Amino acid sequence: MSDLANILVVDDEQNIRLTLSALLRRSGYAITTASNGEEAVALFSTHSFDLMLVDLQMPGINGIQVVDALRSRGLDTEVIVLTGHGSLESAIEGIHHGIFDYMLKTSDPAQIMERVAAALAERLKRQRQSTLISTIGQAAKELVGDSVPTLQSDLSPIAPPSTPSTPVAAGHERVVIIGQLQLDTWHQTATLSERSLNLTPTEFRLLLCLAEHSGQMLSYTQLVRCAQGYETSELEAGELIKPHIHHLRQKIEPDPSTPRYLLNVRGKGYILQID
Numbered sequence: 172m173s174d175l176a177n178i179l180v181v182d183d184e185q186n187i188r189l190t191l192s193a194l195l196r197r198s199g200y201a202i203t204t205a206s207n208g209e210e211a212v213a214l215f216s217t218h219s220f221d222l223m224l225v226d227l228q229m230p231g232i233n234g235i236q237v238v239d240a241l242r243s244r245g246l247d248t249e250v251i252v253l254t255g256h257g258s259l260e261s262a263i264e265g266i267h268h269g270i271f272d273y274m275l276k277t278s279d280p281a282q283i284m285e286r287v288a289a290a291l292a293e294r295l296k297r298q299r300q301s302t303l304i305s306t307i308g309q310a311a312k313e314l315v316g317d318s319v320p321t322l323q324s325d326l327s328p329i330a331p332p333s334t335p336s337t338p339v340a341a342g343h344e345r346v347v348i349i350g351q352l353q354l355d356t357w358h359q360t361a362t363l364s365e366r367s368l369n370l371t372p373t374e375f376r377l378l379l380c381l382a383e384h385s386g387q388m389l390s391y392t393q394l395v396r397c398a399q400g401y402e403t404s405e406l407e408a409g410e411l412i413k414p415h416i417h418h419l420r421q422k423i424e425p426d427p428s429t430p431r432y433l434l435n436v437r438g439k440g441y442i443l444q445i446d
Contacts, residue, residue: 208232350445381443390440
């Protein structure tokens, strides 16, 4: 897929743009660059991108506003937000969903490439699922033809399948259930007390890691390793994980200011406890 993927790099720092562009081109990606948010937004009208790497802090239109402009146009481009060291706490302000990942600009190039590949793979999977659903729907329509309206009155509603009370195995564990929390690893969906949770891919992976070790503390580095797939220092891991935890609490806690489920072990990590 790499030779077909179009990536937009948005950063007001020329050296960052040049470095990322060179790195990505060497891996076979087609690269377009923008030196500010206004230039990036203008490109949305004439270009289609599979992935956008965008700087959080830029003069004029910042990274958050660029993402908002992208989503307002209904574009399904995957997004990785880049931020400077120490500013990650503000990386999620104003963004509620639709971001594949956040990364520090100081991240190792290999880590950046890993996340780029993962983001593109996620987009491809989503497109294939959409195409499959559309194909099945069209096939079903052609199969039943005009008989559906005639038969519908004679058909009783089909009851939905009962929710399993224990994890279902299919070569690997498909459904993880912790109290009222259910995580479907096949469809990447989560529910809490039968309420659907709108999680980003990173948030889902992070919650799954915590659920698989429910009642146990996972350190910052363990969470980064489990949810994002790479090694980092404890300090950097804490900066990477805390914003995602903040977002998760907004989505799963009855009162995010007083966490009940996702508990902090000060300076060390987090524990998931759900009855």
